[in-house]
Amino acid sequence: xxxxxxxxxQRSMLNLAHGMAECGYAVDLVLAQAEGPFLAEVRSSVRVVxxxxxxxxxxxxxxxxxxxxxxxEAMLSVFGYVNIIALWARRLAGVRTRLFVNExxxxxxxAGNASRWxxxxxxxxxxRFYPWADAVIGNSQGVVDxxxxxxxxxxxxxxxxxxxxxxxxxxxxxxxxxxxxxxKSDQPPVLLAVGRLQVQKDYPTLIRAFAQVRQTQPVRLxxxxxxxxxxxxxxxxxxxxxxxxxxxxGFVMNPYAYMARxxxxxxxxxxxxxxxxxxxALCCGTPVVATDCPSGPREILSDGKYGQLTAVxxxxxxxxxxxxxxxxxxxxxxxxxxxxxxxxxVVSQYTTLLLGS
Numbered sequence: 399x400x401x402x403x404x405x406x407x408q409r410s411m412l413n414l415a416h417g418m419a420e421c422g423y424a425v426d427l428v429l430a431q432a433e434g435p436f437l438a439e440v441r442s443s444v445r446v447v448x449x450x451x452x453x454x455x456x457x458x459x460x461x462x463x464x465x466x467x468x469x470x471e472a473m474l475s476v477f478g479y480v481n482i483i484a485l486w487a488r489r490l491a492g493v494r495t496r497l498f499v500n501e502x503x504x505x506x507x508x509a510g511n512a513s514r515w516x517x518x519x520x521x522x523x524x525x526r527f528y529p530w531a532d533a534v535i536g537n538s539q540g541v542v543d544x545x546x547x548x549x550x551x552x553x554x555x556x557x558x559x560x561x562x563x564x565x566x567x568x569x570x571x572x573x574x575x576x577x578x579x580x581x582k583s584d585q586p587p588v589l590l591a592v593g594r595l596q597v598q599k600d601y602p603t604l605i606r607a608f609a610q611v612r613q614t615q616p617v618r619l620x621x622x623x624x625x626x627x628x629x630x631x632x633x634x635x636x637x638x639x640x641x642x643x644x645x646x647x648g649f650v651m652n653p654y655a656y657m658a659r660x661x662x663x664x665x666x667x668x669x670x671x672x673x674x675x676x677x678x679a680l681c682c683g684t685p686v687v688a689t690d691c692p693s694g695p696r697e698i699l700s701d702g703k704y705g706q707l708t709a710v711x712x713x714x715x716x717x718x719x720x721x722x723x724x725x726x727x728x729x730x731x732x733x734x735x736x737x738x739x740x741x742x743x744v745v746s747q748y749t750t751l752l753l754g755s
Contacts, residue, residue, distance in 0.1 A: 399411060399477065400429070400430045400454045401431045401432070401433045401434045402436035402437045403434035403435065404436060404649050406563075406672075406673065406674025406675060407502035407503075407537075407561070407674070408436055409436060409674060410537075410561035410562055410563055410674055411474075411476050411500075412436055412439065412440065413562045413563070413565055414474075414744065414748060415427050415440075415444045416443065417562055417565075417741045417742070417744070418748070418749065419441070419443035420745075421745065423749075424445075425443070425445070426445050426446075426468070426470065427440060427445065427446050427447065428447040428461070428464060429446065429449065430451045430453070430456075430480070431450070431451060431452075432448035435649065435651060447464060449461060449464070454479060454483060457483060458483050458486060458490075461483065461484065462487045462491045465487055465488060465491035465493045466491045466493065469493050469494070469495060470495050471496065471753060472497070472752040472753055473496070473497050473498070474498050474499075474500060475497065475500065476500045476502060477501075478505060478524055479520055481499035481501075481524075481528070482523045482527050484497060485528075488530075496532045496752065496754075498531060498532055498534075498535055499528060500536075500537070501535070501537070501541055501545055501671065502537055502541075502561075502671045502672070503669070503670065503671035504540060505544055505548045506544050506547070506548055507668070507669035507692060508520070521549075524545075524549050525548065525550060528549050529551065533555070533557050534557070535558075535751075536556055536557070536671075537558075537560060537561050537671050537672040538558065538671060538694045538697050539558055539693070539697055540697065541558075541672065541693055541694075542556045542557075542558045543693075544692065544693065557751060559747050559748060560739050560744055561672055561739060562740070562741040562743075562744035562745060562748075563674050563677040563678060563681070563736070563739040564678075564681045564736050564737075564739050564740045565741045566741075568678055569681065571652045571654040571655060572655060572681075573655075574655045575655070576655040576656065580620065585618075586616035586618055587618070587660075587724060588617075588618045588619070588620055588661055589608060589617060589618065589619045589661065589662050589720065590619075590620050590621075590622070590656055590657060590664070590679075590684070591621045591663070591666065592621075592622045592623060592653045592675040593667070593673075594623045594625040595621070595624060596626060597668070598667055598669060599667050599668075600666045600668045600689070601621060601627065601666060602631065603711055603713055603716060604619070604621075604716065605631065605634055605635060605638065605640070605644060606638070607713050607714075607717040608640070608643075608644065610714070610717035611717050611720050611724075615724070617643070617661075617724070618643045618644070619640075619643065619644045619645070620645050620647070620656065620660070621646050622647060622648070622650050623648070624648045624649045653678070654678060654682055658682040660679075660684055661685075661724060662684065662687060662720060662724060663679035663684045663686045664686070664687050664688070664720065665686070665688035665689060666688075666689055666716065667688075667689055667691050667695075667710075668689070668691055668710055669691050670691055670692075670693060670695065672694040672697075672698070673688070673694050676695060676698050677698055680698070680705075680736045681736045683730035684730075685723050685726075685731070686699070686704070686705035687706045687707075687720055687723050688707055688708070689708055690707040690708065690709060690710065691710050695707060698735075699735075706722065706723055707719075
């Protein structure tokens with residue numbers, strides 16, 4: 399991976415590394431740059447290999463050297479442009495390592511909304527080089543379908559494996575104490591969103607929908623995450639006069655304690671791959687509302703069985719879904735809603751694919 403900066407894909411792959419190590423396999427976590435908040439969570443059972451590159455693209459020579467020296471049985475690479483580098487490295491190293499590339503997002507939407515030239519070029523590179531992989535993996539049916547369309551690869555050449563999201567640590571951290579004034583017993587209900595402050599998450603729609611709900615009942619909104627959209631979101635909060643009821647505290651290491659205490663979890667994204675935070679919220683027993691974006695939410699929520707789905711970018715519809723779910727006071731989501739993403743289940747599937755065992 400490029401690094402361990404906080405996002406759902408990185409967290410899920412760290413879970414996978416830990417799960418495979420617990421099964422007795424020797425696992426290396428190879429990073430272009432050994433940086434990011436999740437670095438502190440890597441257990442001693444997983445060896446961190448720091449390629450010490452200034453950027454992912456400059457990690458190619460070091461990755462070639464690593465492959466020649468270690469010659470691992472299998473390598474799993476994650477995220478489009480990093481996958482291309484991994485494929486080049488194996489070809490240059492001339493090793494027999496089985497190589498699997500993993501996509502964590504809907505490629506066509508990622509490229510269509512990319513601000514950098516690299517992101518816009520990624521689909522073309524994927525089409526050219528992904529056939530070099532032993533297999534291509536997508537983390538949801540929607541991602542797999544999109545990948546097939548973008549790359550031209552036959553649908554049967556792309557495997558669908560969910561991310562390992564639900565771990566004992568999630569449940570343990572959900573029970574941790576939380577010293578936040580908004581979660582005291584005499585306070586209004588709190589809506590929670592978790593994710594980077596970026597265009598993909600469409601927090602302006604969530605904030606505007608929250609403003610509508612707030613007109614009819616006391617409620618607060620907490621958005622955990624950091625990113626380039628912060629100035630825009632802060633300006634919108636001020637424009638709508640919501641400074642006392644909307645908070646952007648930044649990235650937090652334990653969002654699960656917040657999830658377990660929130661009245662409702664909301665995902666307002668324009669696109670996703672398999673939104674980790676939505677699964678984590680279900681595991682924490684939190685009612686959820688999500689946009690029916692490509693892809694993931696409809697799969698996770700089983701066509702609305704486990705939570706409400708609303709149209710992407712529709713402020714009024716999102717406000718209605720939030721108000722309806724708050725009034726419904728439904729019981730916690732059933733365990734069946736998050737079982738497909740259980741660590742043990744997913745590790746077994748990945749082990750079978752990567753090692754053919």
